[in-house]
Amino acid sequence: MAATLFIDADACPVKDEAYKVAARHGFKTFVVSNSWIRVPATPVIEQIVVDAGPDVADDWIAERCGPGDVVVTNDIPLADRVLKAGGAAVAPNGRVFTHDTIGVALASRSIGEHLRSMGEVTKGPAAFANADRSRFLQALDQLVVKAKRVVPPSPKPQ
Numbered sequence: 101m102a103a104t105l106f107i108d109a110d111a112c113p114v115k116d117e118a119y120k121v122a123a124r125h126g127f128k129t130f131v132v133s134n135s136w137i138r139v140p141a142t143p144v145i146e147q148i149v150v151d152a153g154p155d156v157a158d159d160w161i162a163e164r165c166g167p168g169d170v171v172v173t174n175d176i177p178l179a180d181r182v183l184k185a186g187g188a189a190v191a192p193n194g195r196v197f198t199h200d201t202i203g204v205a206l207a208s209r210s211i212g213e214h215l216r217s218m219g220e221v222t223k224g225p226a227a228f229a230n231a232d233r234s235r236f237l238q239a240l241d242q243l244v245v246k247a248k249r250v251v252p253p254s255p256k257p258q
Contacts, residue, residue, distance in 0.1 A: 103127060103169055104130065104165075105118065105127045106169060106170070106171045106172070107130070107131045108132060109157075112173075112174070114192045114236050114237075115131065115137075117233060117237050121244055123144065125244045128146070129146070132148045133148075133149060134156065134157060135149065136149055155178075158173075158175055158177070161182070162178060162181040165187040166186055167250060168187070168247045169185075169247065170187065170189075170243045170244055170247050173189055174191050176202070179191075179197040179205070180202050183198070190239050190240055192232065192236055193232035194234075195235075195239075
C-alpha cells in the first residue's frame with residue numbers, strides 16, 4: 101500500500117501547501133476536520149468530516165496512520181501517537197516531531213496546561229509567519245520523499 105498524507109485540518113494554515121506537495125508526489129491525502137471545508141476536487145484528496153468533540157479528528161487519523169504515512173498537525177499528543185504507529189509528523193511551522201523530541205514537547209505541553217489550570221497567563225504560540233510556511237514546505241517535502249522510500253508505490257495494474 102502506498103504512503104498516505106493526513107492533514108489535521110481544523111485551523112491548519114498550510115493546507116494549500118500540503119495539497120501541492122501531495123499532488124507533486126502522488127500521495128493519497130485525507131483532510132480530516134470537524135466541519136466541512138473546501139478541498140481541491142481531485143481523486144487523490146478526500147475530505148473526512150468527523151463528529152464534533154475533543155480528539156475525534158485525532159482519533160480518526162491515529163487509527164489509520166501507519167509506517168510511511170505523514171501527518172500534518174499542531175497537536176502534540178497526536179504527533180506522539182503517529183510516531184508510535186511508525187508514521188512521521190510535522191507541524192504547520194515546519195517543526196518535525198521525532199522520537200528524540202516528542203518527550204520534551206509532551207512535557208512542555210503538560211507544564212503549560214498545569215500553569216494555565218492554576219490561573220497563570222501564558223503566552224501562546226508565536227504568530228504564523230512566511231518563514232514558517234517556507235520551513236513547512238521544506239520539511240513536508242523531505243518527509244514525503246523519505247516516506248516514498250519506506251513504502252514504495254503500489255504497482256500499476258497491467
